[in-house]
Amino acid sequence: MKKETRSDVLIIGGGLAGLTQAAVLGRAGVDVTIIDREPPSAHLNAAYDGRTTAISFASHRVLQAAGVWDVMTKDCCPILDIRVADGTAPQFLHFATDEDANGEPFGWIIENRLLRKYLFENLRGIKNVTHLAPVEISGFTNTPASAGVTLKDGRALTAPLLIGADGRHSATRKHLGIGVKEWSYGQAAIVCNVAHDLDHENVALEHFLPAGPFAVLPMTDDENGNHRSSVVWTVEEKDVAKIIKLSPEKFDARLQELFGDQLGSVEAVSRPMSYPLGLMHADSYTGPRTALMAEAAHVIHPIAGQGLNLSMRDIAVLSELVVNHLKLGLDTGTPKLLADYENWRRVDTLLMAGFTDVLNRLFSNNMQSVALARDLGIGIVDKIPTLKGFFARQAMGIGGTAPKIIRGLPL
Numbered sequence: 001m002k003k004e005t006r007s008d009v010l011i012i013g014g015g016l017a018g019l020t021q022a023a024v025l026g027r028a029g030v031d032v033t034i035i036d037r038e039p040p041s042a043h044l045n046a047a048y049d050g051r052t053t054a055i056s057f058a059s060h061r062v063l064q065a066a067g068v069w070d071v072m073t074k075d076c077c078p079i080l081d082i083r084v085a086d087g088t089a090p091q092f093l094h095f096a097t098d099e100d101a102n103g104e105p106f107g108w109i110i111e112n113r114l115l116r117k118y119l120f121e122n123l124r125g126i127k128n129v130t131h132l133a134p135v136e137i138s139g140f141t142n143t144p145a146s147a148g149v150t151l152k153d154g155r156a157l158t159a160p161l162l163i164g165a166d167g168r169h170s171a172t173r174k175h176l177g178i179g180v181k182e183w184s185y186g187q188a189a190i191v192c193n194v195a196h197d198l199d200h201e202n203v204a205l206e207h208f209l210p211a212g213p214f215a216v217l218p219m220t221d222d223e224n225g226n227h228r229s230s231v232v233w234t235v236e237e238k239d240v241a242k243i244i245k246l247s248p249e250k251f252d253a254r255l256q257e258l259f260g261d262q263l264g265s266v267e268a269v270s271r272p273m274s275y276p277l278g279l280m281h282a283d284s285y286t287g288p289r290t291a292l293m294a295e296a297a298h299v300i301h302p303i304a305g306q307g308l309n310l311s312m313r314d315i316a317v318l319s320e321l322v323v324n325h326l327k328l329g330l331d332t333g334t335p336k337l338l339a340d341y342e343n344w345r346r347v348d349t350l351l352m353a354g355f356t357d358v359l360n361r362l363f364s365n366n367m368q369s370v371a372l373a374r375d376l377g378i379g380i381v382d383k384i385p386t387l388k389g390f391f392a393r394q395a396m397g398i399g400g401t402a403p404k405i406i407r408g409l410p411l
């Protein structure tokens with residue numbers, strides 16, 4: 001007979017979202033099992049993920065609730081100033097923390113590799129979280145009282161609530177037969193870290209070029225005191241291979257053209273990696289005793305650096321609902337809880353997906369009439385404090401109806 005392990009919550013997928021979800025629930029006293037098909041060592045390899053993440057103000061509260069924020073701050077670079085420019089046009093949209101964010105950072109930049117490392121270490125210190133990786137799922141199970149998986153090694157894992165955090169090709173979503181709306185942008189993001197002569201002064205820059213945005217995000221200095229930034233350079237998909245294959249000298253020369261002389265001489269200090277860009281939205285975020293979250297439910301364009309930040313809000317909401325139910329001794333896999341989760345999260349996600357989609361279409365475009373309209377738009381937003389405040393709050397993740405964790409309250 002198969003050995004069955006029952007938890008309060010079973011999480012499929014230990015990426016950035018799943019690991020954070022497990023930690024927030026675990027720290028709140030919930031019994032969690034989280035599984036991944038790959039070992040942590042594979043995820044910590046430099047070739048696994050060359051990106052950085054812009055963590056919003058709201059997401060830092062979720063990472064605080066996960067118990068990981070204090071140890072990771074030394075590798076987080078605060079963003080104190082955001083400048084948005086349309087190619088070479090003179091209009092500049094400028095957000096400064098003292099004017100637009102009450103002196104709080106708009107967010108922080110950290111390497112994904114380091115964020116994963118801290119999340120893995122953090123999980124090891126939470127006794128009521130069991131992390132199984134690598135394991136392979138052989139099938140999904142459902143009874144009136146539980147959802148679960150069977151593993152290739154014969155074990156069975158069950159819980160009243162299963163959370164699918166298994167990424168954009170989610171097996172959990174496919175098992176539930178939930179369809180998606182999706183399209184490709186015909187673009188890819190080339191990412192790498194660069195060292196440069198001059199201090200970035202905590203400024204994040206976004207230049208909208210015809211092929212897509214070119215973003216420069218401030219990083220902490222390296223151990224030798226070299227100034228660093230990370231680059232997210234959106235190009236047409238057809239151009240990716242030839243850019244990635246450039247010699248290091250030619251790649252640096254191309255970067256220098258894009259940077260201009262604002263940060264002095266620049267040099268790539270990590271291998272450039274590329275990510276195809278598209279939008280995906282699940283038709284439903286829930287099924288019997290199951291909630292989909294993060295990229296299992298939604299994938300958006302990184303133009304505003306909001307993909308994982310949206311997922312952090314999924315985590316805050318789901319954690320609040322689960323903990324509230326457990327405190328009252330209620331079942332955590334009920335249709336009511338799942339409907340509350342979906343209702344709370346769907347509008348925010350659709351708004352952000354729509355916002356990033358429109359922004360990308362508007363700016364990755366060379367038509368004269370569109371260029372004029374967006375330059376006017378940038379000029380207008382820059383002059384109207386309430387509009388600027390709205391955009392600043394969205395970037396910080398504190399617009400809309402915030403769950404407890406994001407308001408800084410305990411669960």
Ligand SMILES: Cc1cc2nc3c(=O)[nH]c(=O)nc-3n(C[C@H](O)[C@H](O)[C@H](O)COP(=O)(O)OP(=O)(O)OC[C@H]3O[C@@H](n4cnc5c(N)ncnc54)[C@H](O)[C@@H]3O)c2cc1C
Nearest residue numbers: 013015016017037054166167189294295305306307308309
């Ligand atoms: C260029 C770029 C820049 C970005 N910048 C930002 C940014 O600045 N800010 C921001 O907020 N977001 C950003 N994002 C988005 C962010 O990187 C993603 O949202 C995030 O990495 C996705 O994490 P996830 O945990 O949802 O999914 P994944 O990282 O895909 O994790 C899914 C996990 O599930 C596991 N898994 C899959 N299938 C199975 C299975 N069958 N069994 C067991 N395990 C399974 C996988 O091994 C993996 O560990 C960016 C995205 C891109 C492309």
